[in-house]
Amino acid sequence: MLGGWGGIFRPNPVNVFDEPRALPSREMFHYAEDGKAYKLTDFEGQFVVANFWSRHCTPCIRELDNLNNFSKKVADNGIKVVIISPASEWKSLEEQQRFLRKYGAPDLDFYVDKKGDLSADLGIFTSPNTVLINRHGQEIGRIRGSAEWDDDDVIEYIYKIKAQHNQ
Secondary structure (H helix, E strand, O other): OOOOOOOOEEOOOEEEEEEEEEOOOOOEEEHHHOOEEEOHHHHOOOEEEEEEOOOOOHHHHHHHHHHHHHHHHHHHHOEEEEEEEEHHHOOOHHHHHHHHHHOOOOOOEEEEEOOOHHHHHHOOOOOOEEEEEOOOOEEEEEEEOEEOOOOHHHHHHHHHHHHHHOO
16 A cells, blocks of 8 residues: 555555556457457556446546546556446446436546456456556556546656556
């Protein structure tokens, strides 16, 4: 746990691992690309912020617009933001898109976890929960709970983690 960042992450469970961890090989699906299957390791070469969320989670919904702004601010700096929710929460791509537009997140790269297997393999049973992945496709840390993603201190902190753990 890194100290000193409790004010920008709520409730402050930021955990950067001493050693990178292998990611599960479960697939997630990108409905905007005709349901194409991806794995978290498919984004190798990029630093990935993978946010697991639910449409029934109030803190998740509150942070969507901040996460959208964060994504736009860091996109040109080698950071890819993806959001992943349970497939059972959605009836269609159009429903997902309407929901994200309504809550200020139309630009986020949206994936679904078909049966919750990816979340379970990662030990994620609450949301929001964010997995930080280095450019080698390894998990290097977690952020449990919500964050003010577009806050300059949060952005600086994520850049610091990326610089230290993305070699």
